[in-house]
Amino acid sequence: MATSTTAPDADRREPRAGSPARGPVRRPRGPRRSLLPYLLLAPAVVLELAIHVIPMVVGVWMSLLELTQFHIRDWSTAPFIGLENYRATLDLNSAAGKELLHSFWVTLAYSLLSVGFAWLLGISAAVVLQRPFRGRAILRALFLTPYALPVYAAVITWSFLLQRDTGLVNHVLVDQLGLLNERPFWLIGDNSFWSLLVVSVWRNWPFAFLCLMAGLQNVPGELYEAAAIDGAGFWRRLRSVTLPMLRPVNLVLLLVLFLWTFNDFNTPFVLFGGSAPEQADLISIHIYRSSFKTWDFGSGSAMSVALLLFLLVVSAAYLLITNRRRDDHA
Amino acid sequence: MSRRHLGIFTAAVLAAASLTACGGSGDDSAASPKTLTYWASNQGASLEADKTILQPELDKFEKQTGIKVTVEVVPWSDLLNRLLAAAASGKGPDVVNIGNTWSASLQATGALVEFDDATLQAVGGKDRIVPAALAAAGAPGKPPAAVPLYSMAYSLYYNKKSFADAGITAPPTTWEQLAEYGRKLSTGGKWGLAIEGANPSENAHHAFTFSQQYGGEWFDSAGKPTFDTPQNVSAIKRYIDFMAADKITNPSNAEYAQNQSVSDFANGKAAMLLWQSAGSNLKTQNMPADAYGVAPVPFLANPPAGGKKVNSMVAGINMAVFKHTKNKDGALSFVKFMTSDEEQTILNKTYGSLPAVKTAASDPAFSATEQKTIQETLVTTAAPLPQVPDESTFETLVGTAMKELFADAASGKPVTEESVKAKLTDAQQKMR
Numbered sequence: 088m089a090t091s092t093t094a095p096d097a098d099r100r101e102p103r104a105g106s107p108a109r110g111p112v113r114r115p116r117g118p119r120r121s122l123l124p125y126l127l128l129a130p131a132v133v134l135e136l137a138i139h140v141i142p143m144v145v146g147v148w149m150s151l152l153e154l155t156q157f158h159i160r161d162w163s164t165a166p167f168i169g170l171e172n173y174r175a176t177l178d179l180n181s182a183a184g185k186e187l188l189h190s191f192w193v194t195l196a197y198s199l200l201s202v203g204f205a206w207l208l209g210i211s212a213a214v215v216l217q218r219p220f221r222g223r224a225i226l227r228a229l230f231l232t233p234y235a236l237p238v239y240a241a242v243i244t245w246s247f248l249l250q251r252d253t254g255l256v257n258h259v260l261v262d263q264l265g266l267l268n269e270r271p272f273w274l275i276g277d278n279s280f281w282s283l284l285v286v287s288v289w290r291n292w293p294f295a296f297l298c299l300m301a302g303l304q305n306v307p308g309e310l311y312e313a314a315a316i317d318g319a320g321f322w323r324r325l326r327s328v329t330l331p332m333l334r335p336v337n338l339v340l341l342l343v344l345f346l347w348t349f350n351d352f353n354t355p356f357v358l359f360g361g362s363a364p365e366q367a368d369l370i371s372i373h374i375y376r377s378s379f380k381t382w383d384f385g386s387g388s389a390m391s392v393a394l395l396l397f398l399l400v401v402s403a404a405y406l407l408i409t410n411r412r413r414d415d416h417a
Numbered sequence: 418m419s420r421r422h423l424g425i426f427t428a429a430v431l432a433a434a435s436l437t438a439c440g441g442s443g444d445d446s447a448a449s450p451k452t453l454t455y456w457a458s459n460q461g462a463s464l465e466a467d468k469t470i471l472q473p474e475l476d477k478f479e480k481q482t483g484i485k486v487t488v489e490v491v492p493w494s495d496l497l498n499r500l501l502a503a504a505a506s507g508k509g510p511d512v513v514n515i516g517n518t519w520s521a522s523l524q525a526t527g528a529l530v531e532f533d534d535a536t537l538q539a540v541g542g543k544d545r546i547v548p549a550a551l552a553a554a555g556a557p558g559k560p561p562a563a564v565p566l567y568s569m570a571y572s573l574y575y576n577k578k579s580f581a582d583a584g585i586t587a588p589p590t591t592w593e594q595l596a597e598y599g600r601k602l603s604t605g606g607k608w609g610l611a612i613e614g615a616n617p618s619e620n621a622h623h624a625f626t627f628s629q630q631y632g633g634e635w636f637d638s639a640g641k642p643t644f645d646t647p648q649n650v651s652a653i654k655r656y657i658d659f660m661a662a663d664k665i666t667n668p669s670n671a672e673y674a675q676n677q678s679v680s681d682f683a684n685g686k687a688a689m690l691l692w693q694s695a696g697s698n699l700k701t702q703n704m705p706a707d708a709y710g711v712a713p714v715p716f717l718a719n720p721p722a723g724g725k726k727v728n729s730m731v732a733g734i735n736m737a738v739f740k741h742t743k744n745k746d747g748a749l750s751f752v753k754f755m756t757s758d759e760e761q762t763i764l765n766k767t768y769g770s771l772p773a774v775k776t777a778a779s780d781p782a783f784s785a786t787e788q789k790t791i792q793e794t795l796v797t798t799a800a801p802l803p804q805v806p807d808e809s810t811f812e813t814l815v816g817t818a819m820k821e822l823f824a825d826a827a828s829g830k831p832v833t834e835e836s837v838k839a840k841l842t843d844a845q846q847k848m849r
Contacts, residue, residue, distance in 0.1 A: 159526055251672060272672065365821065381813055
C-alpha cells in the first residue's frame with residue numbers, strides 16, 4: 088500500500104548537511120540548518136514514544152513481574168519472575184491456559200465472521216448507491232448512522248433489545264410473529280456469540296461502506312462503459328472492473344477492520360457488562376478480567392504481549408503476501 | 418522573523434508543548450488544607466439521589482470546619498477498579514467509601530491509612546463502633562484499614578399479598594420450606610424467588626452464607642483457597658437449584674445484573690427476594706412498606722455436621738482514607754463527622770441501613786421491622802466474609818462461576834455435583 092511515491096523527488100532534494108554544496112544553494116551552513124528537521128519531527132516522536140512505545144515497553148516489563156495488589160503501589164517491590172507469567176498463562180494443560188486458548192479461537196472466529204459480513208454489506212451498499220438516484224443522499228446518511236452513534240449508547244440499546252423477557256427481539260420473534268415457542272436467551276449461552284457478532288457487524292459495516300464508497304469514486308466511468316460495450320453484465324463488471332479497482336482500498340480496509348475487531352473491547356464489555364459468557368469470551372475481555380478483576384496485572388500483561396506478538400505476525404504475513412502478489416501482478 | 422526562524426520557533430513550541438503534556442498530568446488530590454475529595458458509593462436509588470442526600474451534610478461539615486468536600490458518587494461497577502487505580506497511582510480522592518468485603522484486599526495494597534488505636538481515637542474512639550462491623554474492616558490482627566459507616570445484612574423480603582393468596586401464613590424459616598412455598602407461588606407467570614444471577618458479587622455473598630450453613634470455608638487458616646470442597650459444592654448446588662431443580666426462579670434471572678431482581682419483587686413478578694436493606698430501593702419503586710414482610714434468611718432444616726448457624730454476611734460500607742492525601746487531618750475530621758451520632762442517624766435513616774456506631778442505634782427510626790430484622794441478624798447470625806487479601810478475587814471468580822451455572826440452568830443444561838465441582842476447581846486454579 089505504502090508505495091514510494093516520493094522516490095522520484097529524492098533526486099531533487101538538497102544535498103545532505105555536511106556534504107559539499109553543489110550549485111547555487113542560498114542557505115547558510117551550520118548546525119541550525121540540520122536541526123530544523125529534527126525539531127519538526129520532535130513533537131511526533133515524543134508523542135509516539137509517550138503514547139505507544141513507552142506503554143508497550145512498560146507492558147512487557149510488567150509481564151515479567153508478579154504484579155498483584157501487594158505490589159501495585161510500588162512496582163519496585165514486585166518480584167521479578169521472568170517468563171513465569173507466560174508459562175502459567177500459555178500452559179495449555181492448566182485451566183487458565185485452556186481458557187485463554189478457547190478465548191483465542193472465539194476471538195478469531197468472531198473477527199473473521201465480523202469482518203467478512205461487514206465487508207459484504209459494505210460493498211453491496213456501496214455498489215447499489217454508486218449511481219445517482221432520488222433519495223441516495225438520505226440512504227447514505229442513514230447507513231452511516233451506526234458509525235456515528237457513540238459506542239456505549241448504541242451497544243447498551245442492543246443489550247436492552249436482546250433481553251429475554253423484556254427485549255424487543257423476543258417480543259417480535261415470539262409474541263408477534265410466533266416464530267418460536269420458547270423465549271430464547273440472547274445474552275447468555277450459545278446465542279450470545281451470534282448476538283455479539285450481529286452487534287459488531289452492525290457497528291463495523293458503515294466504516295467498510297464509507298471506505299468502499301470513497302474507493303468507488305475513483306473508478307473511471309469509462310471502464311464501465313467499455314465493459315458494457317464488450318457485453319459484460321453486472322456480475323462480470325463487478326468482478327473484472329469494480330473489485331480490481333478497489334483492491335488497494337480493500338487491502339487496508341480488511342486489515343484495519345480485522346485488527347479493530349480482534350481487539351474490540353467496547354462491544355462485549357457494554358453488551359455483557361464486564362464478564363462475558365464463555366461462548367463470547369473475547370480475548371480483550373478475558374485479559375481485562377485477568378488483570379483488573381483478579382488483580383493479577385503480571386499475567387494480564389503476559390497475555391497482552393502474546394496477543395500483540397500474534398497480531399504483529401498476522402499483520403506482517405498479510406502485508407507480505409498482499410505485497411508479493413501485487414509485485415507479481417506488476 | 419524569516420520563514421526559517423518561524424519554522425524553528427514553531428517546532429520548538431510544539432516540542433515543548435508535547436513534553437509538558439506528558440509531565441503535567443492532573444492531580445485531583447486536594448493540595449489545599451481547606452478542600453477534600455470524597456468518592457461515595459451508590460447507596461440510594463441513583464447517583465443523583467445520593468448527591469442530593471449527601472450535599473446538605475457536606476455543607477454542614479464545611480460550615481463547621483471550613484473544609485470544602487467535593488463529592489463524586491461512583492457506581493458499584495466501577496468503584497473497585499477506580500480504587501485500585503487510585504491506590505496504584507497515588508492520585509485521586511482523599512476519602513472513599515469501600516464495600517466492607519474489600520477491606521483486606523485494599524489493605525494489602527498498603528495505600529490506605531491504618532486506623533490504629535490512636536487514629537481511631539481521633540475519629541471518635543473504638544468503643545463506639547459496633548464490634549461486628551469493625552471486624553469487617555481489615556485483616557484480623559492488623560489495625561483496621563477503614564471505619565464502618567453503614568451496616569447492613571441480608572434479609573428475606575416476601576410479598577404479603579402473594580403469600581396470602583397462596584394460603585401461606587408465615588415466612589419460610591428453612592430452605593426446604595422456601596422451595597416448597599416457592600413452588601406454590603410460581604404460577605401464572607409469577608415466580609417464587611428473584612435472584613440476581615449475573616451479578617458476581619451478589620452470587621459470592623450467597624456462596625458464603627450457604628457454604629457456612631453446609632460447614633464449608635472458602636479459605637483455610639493460611640489464606641489458601643479451598644473452593645472445591647464437598648461442602649462448597651453442596652452449598653453452591655443448593656443455591657443454583659432454586660432455578661435448576663426447584664424451578665421457583667424465572668430462568669431470565671440468569672441475565673440479571675442491574676438489580677432487576679429488586680424490580681421484579683417490587684412489581685410483584687416474584688414473591689421473595691434475598692437482599693440487603695432493600696427497603697429504600699423498594700420505596701423508590703413504589704412498593705409501600707406494608708406490602709412486604711421482612712424475615713431472617715432461612716437455614717437448612719437438617720444442617721450437616723460442622724454446619725454453622727450463619728444466615729448473612731456482615732454487610733456494610735466502610736470509610737477509608739488514602740495515605741496519599743495531603744490533608745490527613747482534614748480527612749480524619751471528615752471521617753469523624755460522618756461517623757458522628759447525628760450524621761449516622763440522618764444517613765442511615767435515609768438509606769435504610771443501620772448505624773455502625775452503638776450510640777446512634779437507639780433512634781426510633783431503627784426500630785422498624787426491616788431494621789430490627791437486620792439488627793437481630795447482625796448481632797446473632799451474621800459472620801464477616803473472609804478478611805483475606807484474595808477476598809475480592811474470590812468474589813469475582815466464584816461469583817462468575819455461579820453466573821455460568823445459572824446460565825446453564827436457564828438454558829436447560831443439567832447442573833450436577835460434577836459440573837459445580839468442575840467450575841469451582843477451575844476458579845480455584847486461577848488463584849495464585
